[in-house]
Amino acid sequence: MFTFALPKGSLLKDSISLLKSVGLDFSAFLDPSSRQLQIADPTGSAKALLVRAQDVPVYVEYGQAQVGIVGEDVLREKLPKVACLVDLGFGKCRMSVAVSEASRFTSALELPPHCRVASKSVRCAREYFQSLDLPVEIIPLYGSVELGPITGMAEAIVDLVSTGRTLKENGLVEIEVLFESTARLIAHPLSYRLYSDEFNTLIDKVRFAIASPAIAK
Amino acid sequence: MFTFALPKGSLLKDSISLLKSVGLDFSAFLDPSSRQLQIADPTGSAKALLVRAQDVPVYVEYGQAQVGIVGEDVLREKLPKVACLVDLGFGKCRMSVAVSEASRFTSALELPPHCRVASKSVRCAREYFQSLDLPVEIIPLYGSVELGPITGMAEAIVDLVSTGRTLKENGLVEIEVLFESTARLIAHPLSYRLYSDEFNTLIDKVRFAIASPAIAK
Structure with a gap:
């Protein structure tokens, strides 16, 4: 059984x-x-x-x-x-990098070295930025990752996106997709x-x- | 401000x-x-x-x-x-070690070496058992830690207890208090x-x- x-x-x-x-x-x-x-x-x-x-x-x-x-x-x-x-x-959803709509960054590689990236998926985020050879500081969060860029704590987030509604409601825009899930x-x-x-x-x-x-x- | x-x-x-x-x-x-x-x-x-x-x-x-x-x-x-x-x-609550009511263990030191302890508070659990010099395997969980002993995955849990109602409802009993919070x-x-x-x-x-x-x- x-x-x-x-x-x-x-x-x-x-x-x-x-x-x-x-x-x-x-x-x-x-x-x-x-x-x-x-x-x-x-x-x-x-x-x-x-x-x-x-x-x-x-x-x-x-x-x-x-x-x-x-x-x-x-x-x-x-x-x-x-x-x-x-x-x-x-x-179906995707693990994505998102930044504030007001941000000047349109791809992950444009993010400044040693910037802060908030995420619940610390390992995925770290491996992705290592693969780009871009050193960033990952800030581990448990929830409401979208508050990271809103409060100015992080330049970007790595988070699961399904419909994109949460990002939109919080003035964030997807700039990269790490993988589909x-x-x-x-x-x-x-x-x-x-x-x-x-x-x-x-x-x-x-x-x-x-x-x-x-x-x- | x-x-x-x-x-x-x-x-x-x-x-x-x-x-x-x-x-x-x-x-x-x-x-x-x-x-x-x-x-x-x-x-x-x-x-x-x-x-x-x-x-x-x-x-x-x-x-x-x-x-x-x-x-x-x-x-x-x-x-x-x-x-x-x-x-x-x-x-007010306390971080406690709990085991199944049916278990024969009445204190943490009676737990068998290398037994499994499920917890959301991995560091607290690990430090406590290290302080007892009792090697255990900590199983990190995100929620419903009480399922650990119920399913037989873990001999004990380390979890926050406030009224004790959740423990009681799940047939678990507190055997040690790590600290009050x-x-x-x-x-x-x-x-x-x-x-x-x-x-x-x-x-x-x-x-x-x-x-x-x-x-x-």
Whole structure:
């Protein structure tokens, strides 16, 4: 019996739709009045944990969940020891560099050396600027990264952009895209080797489901 | 004119009450329909930023806010370069070690060497177990740390406990207290030296306010 680690937040609804289309019903997690963090599918054939997106790879890496759904951005930031099984297609967003609309900078390479860049994705931001050979000071933040340029604390931010609405509302403009991200199906590597038949059945069902137009992309 | 960094979450209401009693009105942040992250006091004598609790010391350290209110637990975890001005008394909680009720361990020293301890406060947890000379593996989590022992991923957790309700609801029991924590008034060190008269006036007003019984403790 598999345990799935599902991410709270923007990927949850599509993750639950996808699993429903492969015969697993975890829609109890969508009930806002429920505080349950651990449920079983009504058929008793699988369990699921509801955790923060960043914690999904932790539960999968330690084998407490054999399968997880998480954004590629989290995998790139945390580099967990998990197996990446399927690109699920939904949850499309991009990791971008953005600056104030009033700023004179139109590309990352124009940013002044040793300027400040605020980000929740410290590793992604650092690696990107290292790849440009541009030394910058990364300011690690937990939330509302857009306040960085607004308050003058940072010249730029590196943040996830989906519709671009938050950037626009805060007078920021995207100047570079580091990478595109989508939701991924991941697995505990040892479980994947031990239960390869069950995993391959699941992967086939998931691939069939995401190829069908009924699933929200 | 001072800019205050105020923490989203459990300390916000008491922080705003306290500042109101010293003549600064940032109650607009309590309006759930507002999405503003930056406001001015109606008298125009101060500004405030609404940020994640963990980001308060960042804004104060970089001088984008000269004053901040934040839990001591965040200061112990992040060790920011800020000046600690006043213990505000409210926001009482404690950083504790907890285990499952079913566990046989009744103190931290009984935990088996190299066991797993889940925590959001990785530095605090690591330093505590180092001080006991007990090697443990810290599993960094972002949320719902109580799932660690429930799923069997961790033998224990290190987490903030306020009423103890979350622990109880999840069948966990406190076995050690690392430290007690309350909200602190912090300052940007250079601003504190440059504007010592303004700071001392503020500190006197805050001390007077917290000594009066009208402020929520």
